[in-house]
Amino acid sequence: MTATVPATALSALESELAALLGERNVSTELRVRERVSVDGSRMSPIISELLPLGVADLVAFPTTADQIGLAVAAAVRLGVPVTPRGKGTGNYGQGIPMSGGLVLDLSRARAVVEVVDGLLTAEAGTPMVTCERAAQETGQQLWMYPSTVQSSLGGFLAGGSGGTGSIVHGTNDAGFVAALDVVFADGSGELVHVEGEEAQAFVHNYGTAGIIARATVRLEPLQEWCGFYASFPDFHGAQSVLRDLGALQPTPRLISADTPEISAALPEDPAFPAGRASVRGILEVSTTARATQLVEAAGGRLEDVREGPQVPLSLSVLSYNHPIEWLQKSAPGVYFHLEVGGEALIDRVDEVHAVFEGGLLHNEIGHSGPIGMLAGVYRSPEQVAAGILELNALGVGVHDPHQWNVDFQLERTVETARRTDPQGLLNPGKLNPGYGGPTKGAVR
Ligand SMILES: Cc1cc2nc3c(=O)[nH]c(=O)nc-3n(C[C@H](O)[C@H](O)[C@H](O)COP(=O)(O)OP(=O)(O)OC[C@H]3O[C@@H](n4cnc5c(N)ncnc54)[C@H](O)[C@@H]3O)c2cc1C
Known part of the structure; x- marks a missing residue:
């Protein structure tokens, strides 16, 4: 997918950036170019099959906000595409430089x-x-x-x-x-x-x-937070307390539940006993007694309450996509996932699990109800596309993490970019009206 950027423009840009940012903040080394040309999209077997989708010709590391401006200006004046990059953990391929050119790694501009x-x-x-x-x-x-x-x-x-x-x-x-x-x-x-x-x-x-x-x-x-760890004999029990835990006052910062299979794939911890579904939360300390009552009344068991500044962070890094990432590590090449939402994640969990072979949910309580990640055994893009329709029919909203096209306010962005990026140099390949992504079989 990489278009060729003229060598003369690249070499002029390399010299200009070296003068602006210092030589050690510019690189054309293959190892560096390859490293900044991938993101977390390997979590998607669909995108993984399409890689590499692009490789940077040049990498620059501005160290201040003003340098970011100068580096972008230099690239634009020479007609070189620019793909910004933070930590590179985005998982749709949206950080891949699909037209080559300059990757602007911003990790050194961190004041x-x-x-x-x-x-x-x-x-x-x-x-x-x-x-x-x-x-x-x-x-x-x-x-x-x-x-x-x-x-x-x-x-x-x-x-x-x-x-x-x-x-x-x-x-x-x-x-x-x-x-x-x-x-x-x-x-x-x-x-x-x-x-x-x-x-x-x-x-x-x-x-x-x-x-x-x-x-x-x-x-x-x-607020004063603590980590709350509970377990249940099965996922139904775990799910039965999620809404009540989410409704505690003051509101928790995070509430999540995993099936016993996903819980078993998480890093070893006595708070995740084998064969049980895990419920974890970041709770305001005054609410832990009520949370414990809710768990015990629903047939669950309190495993631990942990305090200290690191605890919320350690629970955060076991939320959202992370449990699925751990599941994928435990069985390489087996699972794909979808981002899902809706009351059906709790009310129709068996049907949701049944949509894909080996279906497994990581659920959380979001701002407007349950949200989650649904993992399943990967077969093909067509299988994923058909499953999305089945999930929709169950009342589950799906965000497809197997495509890199901007899918939030696309028209507004296209309109804005017409003014702010008339040459189409900013992160090319991500603004395609009408493109549905690999699971829709559409072409770019
Ligand atoms: C296991 C796992 C768990 C995750 N959990 C979450 C989660 O809880 N919540 C969540 O929202 N996301 C989550 N993500 C996705 C991702 O990690 C986050 O969105 C993260 O905050 C992206 O930041 P980054 O610095 O890694 O961005 P990058 O991946 O570097 O960039 C993301 C996108 O933004 C663009 N970009 C980067 N910097 C700039 C800039 N300064 N200006 C304009 N564009 C820029 C890039 O070109 C790319 O398109 C998860 C991903 C993985 C793999």
Whole structure:
């Protein structure tokens, strides 16, 4: 899929970037180019079969927000495609440089600029965990952070959706972003400050309308959290308490449940006893007694309550896609997954499990009800496509993680990009109106 970028433009860009960023922040080494040209899409057997979908010709590592602007401007003036990259954990292939060109690895632009009452401003490459710690030092916490806690602020806003804290605040396009400093592909290198609704046009569209150099996100007063671990003889028991746990007041930061099979694939921990379904939560400490009552009344067992600043993080990294990733590690090449949502995940769990051979759910309580990951034994894109229709018929909403096309406010992004990226140089290959993705059999 990689188009050829003229060698003269690449070599001019390499020299210009070396002068702007310093030689050690620019690389053409194959090892480096290959490393930054993959993301977490290997979790998808469908995308894995299509790899490599593109390889960078050149990699640059700006170390400040201003340098991000200068690097984008240099590439744009020379007509070289630019694909931004944070930590590279996005799992749809949306970070793959499908037209080659420049990968702008932002992981070295990681300064926390300011933390004030209710707001944190940081450079795009700042790890989410660094943002959370900086907030905590001021007696505050982020509204939300993804389970991939080491991923970057810019990557989470441009490629992610939600995570720990989303049970209260919803996804990251629902008010989490207060302001952004964005670079357009106009060759100016200017950081354009956008706030509120205007900033939303750059959330969750993979950098295709502008590259986030700096972001201001919302904080709230720090709460006292603990890790709550329970187990049940089966998944039905585990599911039976999820809604009540999610309704505890103050609201938990995370509530999740895994089948016994997925629980067995998680890292070894006495809180995940063999053959039992695991229920885990990040709870406000005052609610653990009530949570224990709920678990015991439903036939479950309290395994542990853990305190300390690391505990919420260690539970976050066992949420969202992670249990499926552990399941895949325990049986390489067997499972694929879908992102699913809806009350049917709890009310019709047996039917949901039966849609795919070996069907297994990791469920959480989201802002508007149950959300989850459904794993199944992978056969073919056609099998996945047919299963999506069956799930829809059961009332399950599905987000297909096996395609890289922008699928959130696509028309708005296309419209914005027409203005901000007239040459189509920002993360090419991700803005294709009408493209359904490999599971729809559509071509790009
Ligand atoms: C096991 C696993 C668990 C996950 N759990 C979650 C989760 O809980 N919640 C969630 O939302 N996601 C989750 N994800 C997806 C992903 O990890 C997160 O969305 C993460 O926050 C992405 O950040 P990143 O720095 O890795 O971004 P990258 O993968 O580097 O980039 C993501 C996308 O954004 C673009 N981009 C990167 N930086 C910028 C920038 N500064 N400006 C504009 N565009 C940019 C990239 O080109 C790419 O298209 C998970 C993935 C895996 C593999």
